Amino acid sequence: MPSPTTTSYRGRFAPSPTGELHFGSLLAAFGSWLLARHAGGAWLVRVEDLDPPREVAGASERQLATLAAFGLHSDEPVVRQSDRGALYQVAIDRLLAAGLAFECHCSRTVLAASGGIHRACVRTKRADPAIRLRVPDGTVVTFEDAVHGMQSQDVAGEVGDFVLRRADGYWAYQLAVVVDDAAQGITDVVRGADLLDSTARQILLQRALGLPMPRYAHLPLVLGQDGRKLSKSDAAMPVDADDPLPALREAWRWLGQAPEALTSAQDLPTLLALARAAFDPSVIPARGGRTPEAAPSNVTFAS
Numbered sequence: 001m002p003s004p005t006t007t008s009y010r011g012r013f014a015p016s017p018t019g020e021l022h023f024g025s026l027l028a029a030f031g032s033w034l035l036a037r038h039a040g041g042a043w044l045v046r047v048e049d050l051d052p053p054r055e056v057a058g059a060s061e062r063q064l065a066t067l068a069a070f071g072l073h074s075d076e077p078v079v080r081q082s083d084r085g086a087l088y089q090v091a092i093d094r095l096l097a098a099g100l101a102f103e104c105h106c107s108r109t110v111l112a113a114s115g116g117i118h119r120a121c122v123r124t125k126r127a128d129p130a131i132r133l134r135v136p137d138g139t140v141v142t143f144e145d146a147v148h149g150m151q152s153q154d155v156a157g158e159v160g161d162f163v164l165r166r167a168d169g170y171w172a173y174q175l176a177v178v179v180d181d182a183a184q185g186i187t188d189v190v191r192g193a194d195l196l197d198s199t200a201r202q203i204l205l206q207r208a209l210g211l212p213m214p215r216y217a218h219l220p221l222v223l224g225q226d227g228r229k230l231s232k233s234d235a236a237m238p239v240d241a242d243d244p245l246p247a248l249r250e251a252w253r254w255l256g257q258a259p260e261a262l263t264s265a266q267d268l269p270t271l272l273a274l275a276r277a278a279f280d281p282s283v284i285p286a287r288g289g290r291t292p293e294a295a296p297s298n299v300t301f302a303s
């Protein structure tokens with residue numbers, strides 16, 4: 001029986017259904033799955049479908065089918081953020097009642113003068129207010145990332161008061177992800193490094209809501225030879241669910257792992273078993289894309 005102070009590892013992969021599963025997402029899925037399995041923990045899938053205008057019909061089902069084709073199955077029923085508005089509202093109500101969040105009528109246009117950073121309301125009248133978290137002057141968040149080391153962000157200066165619910169009624173990603181990670185008992189957030197600069201905001205929200213802070217590991221981004229991030233909308237990026245082994249071998253290399261560990265695998269179960277046995281979290285690089293031969297073969301790089 002585990003002691004009350006021991007929390008067993010619970011990781012997750014949380015794709016947005018804005019298109020097909022691309023190589024960068026596969027890297028995050030495979031990396032988070034390997035870390036969860038390495039720790040003997042659970043791996044959950046959560047669909048982050050909070051932004052209907054950006055979503056593609058059927059994309060969520062196709063992404064889940066692609067994950068299944070890669071042998072990556074959620075250990076618990078898949079959760080969808082579009083079903084969880086009541087949880088987000090409870091969190092907002094608590095923050096408003098505590099004076100930690102406020103209604104804001106400022107439009108993007110009026111905030112342009114301050115570079116989009118909200119420090120104080122400059123407009124008072126609008127039908128539907130946004131809700132923002134109050135970020136007092138001097139709010140600096142420091143945390144350790146397992147891959148990138150110590151991180152520090154001056155949230156007040158760089159981000160300002162940030163949106164929890166948009167004026168159009170949609171929940172902000174920052175709020176939903178914090179509420180869901182806590183509700184699902186996530187102990188380890190493993191995701192792409194494009195979300196590294198969201199982490200300080202999420203930690204502030206965890207503190208405001210009295211929620212536990214998970215550990216963080218941000219995996220390397222898939223970069224082109226010019227060092228720029230490949231766009232999610234890059235048509236060349238979807239992975240081939242009919243032929244999972246090459247993409248998994250490439251993802252393995254982008255995770256800094258020794259390619260020869262998987263050489264003998266001829267089928268998916270063998271490859272995943274070899275990967276679990278050989279996986280070494282300590283060699284995951286902070287930056288990817290420096291070795292062109294490790295790039296997925298179906299990607300055409302911009303020059």
Ligand SMILES: [Zn+2]
Pocket residue numbers: 103104105106118120121122123
């Ligand atoms: Zn405002």
